[in-house]
Amino acid sequence: MATYEELMEKDEQYFAKAGRISYYPLLIDHAKGATLVNFAGKEYIDLLASASAINVGHSPKKVTDAIKAQADKMVHYTPAYMYHEPAIKLAEKLCEITPGQFAKKATFGLTGSDACDGIMKYARAYTGRPNIVTFQNAYHGSTYGSISMSAINVKMRAKMGPFVPNIEHIPFPDNYRGMYGQAKPNSIEEYLAPFKQMMETYLPPEEIACVVIETLQGDGGLLEPVPGYFKALYDLCHKHGILFAVDDVQQGLGRTGTWCSTEHFDVEADLVAYGKSLAGGMPLSAIVGRKEIMDSLEAPAHVFTTAANPVCCAASLATLAMIEEDNLLQESTRKGKIAQERMKKWKDEYAFIGDVRGMGLSIGIDIVTDKKSKTKDSQAALKICNRLFERGAVLIAIGESVLRFQPPLVITDQELVKALDLIEETMNELAE
Numbered sequence: 001m002a003t004y005e006e007l008m009e010k011d012e013q014y015f016a017k018a019g020r021i022s023y024y025p026l027l028i029d030h031a032k033g034a035t036l037v038n039f040a041g042k043e044y045i046d047l048l049a050s051a052s053a054i055n056v057g058h059s060p061k062k063v064t065d066a067i068k069a070q071a072d073k074m075v076h077y078t079p080a081y082m083y084h085e086p087a088i089k090l091a092e093k094l095c096e097i098t099p100g101q102f103a104k105k106a107t108f109g110l111t112g113s114d115a116c117d118g119i120m121k122y123a124r125a126y127t128g129r130p131n132i133v134t135f136q137n138a139y140h141g142s143t144y145g146s147i148s149m150s151a152i153n154v155k156m157r158a159k160m161g162p163f164v165p166n167i168e169h170i171p172f173p174d175n176y177r178g179m180y181g182q183a184k185p186n187s188i189e190e191y192l193a194p195f196k197q198m199m200e201t202y203l204p205p206e207e208i209a210c211v212v213i214e215t216l217q218g219d220g221g222l223l224e225p226v227p228g229y230f231k232a233l234y235d236l237c238h239k240h241g242i243l244f245a246v247d248d249v250q251q252g253l254g255r256t257g258t259w260c261s262t263e264h265f266d267v268e269a270d271l272v273a274y275g276k277s278l279a280g281g282m283p284l285s286a287i288v289g290r291k292e293i294m295d296s297l298e299a300p301a302h303v304f305t306t307a308a309n310p311v312c313c314a315a316s317l318a319t320l321a322m323i324e325e326d327n328l329l330q331e332s333t334r335k336g337k338i339a340q341e342r343m344k345k346w347k348d349e350y351a352f353i354g355d356v357r358g359m360g361l362s363i364g365i366d367i368v369t370d371k372k373s374k375t376k377d378s379q380a381a382l383k384i385c386n387r388l389f390e391r392g393a394v395l396i397a398i399g400e401s402v403l404r405f406q407p408p409l410v411i412t413d414q415e416l417v418k419a420l421d422l423i424e425e426t427m428n429e430l431a432e
């Protein structure tokens, strides 16, 4: 068997560097529930849930049984030419759990990135309009379309232009720092101003196909939109015939305590993208949208040979069933409250915690140089992550300085308390 050193050396030699945002030298051997076990047998509490891709935890029996049973029956046949039951059942289920009192249809892909690409395709096809509006600091994926929709990090886009044209990025209505990191606007009108000004000065609303937004801007730093903005934007879009699309790849499927995170905002999105946790870690994504929008493209406009793989669809059906049977939506809300209550106390205690925010088990802790200036302290955030790793829990910082707390929804109460204790110890050390 290869040693840790040999494997890491081979990784350096063969694994292309653009595919990994290096954090910890953690070579995982196996994982169960909320526990990761490294090559030497050391355990870590996973507070990242594989970037929110395993909401139901690592390798739950209900999901692995479904995977094994379907693999024995049929590993794959492309949905481009034939039909199979897991994909049909899953399309029905996703249409049921996605908010909206209207007929819907679903389509499948392999990653959150292709789902975001698809949103652009469907929105342009249905409206006949060319322009797409997304937000600064958004991460929508790594395919050419979704990378063009993203605006989070120059490294992501460097050396890669030209991008998919006609995509505008407007400021996200950050409830903590305001737009552009300047003084916080006072009213929803002020937050809507960049969008309105854009429509008045250079992008006529009748030429905008859709707006794509996250309910919590995940990789941007788990930013919360200012209260009221989401609904106001939705109303404004509908007034102008602009589709309202939500990228729920990270915040969906229980992460925030609801099936679809739009349920917190009194809106019924025209199009929703799902991915990550959709199939308990197996590669699967979906777009669910109004029937008439989803009927606006003809095959092969959105065909992927290995999409809607039956093993992945079976894993997804078992994942969604597990979320229901084990009350994981309620558990996400309950455990999120336990975590936030404790974290809000830290915010009062430690000068370097500027903000604690989020919904369900999707929580961000914003580390700052001081509370007044709200200047991001990426060095301190990194230090906390590294020290916490030494103590046996895995967390990363996003949006430069925001600790991303997104454990599997199945984390036990004991594990949750232990993880919070470890973070507190680490914070105490930093405060000394």
Ligand code: PMP
Residues within 6 Å of the ligand: 051, 111, 112, 113, 114, 116, 139, 140, 141, 142, 214, 218, 219, 247, 248, 249, 250, 251, 275, 276
């Ligand atoms: N949308 C959002 C909101 C995401 O967080 C991500 C992944 N970080 C994606 C899309 C892309 O998903 P994937 O990496 O599966 O392509």
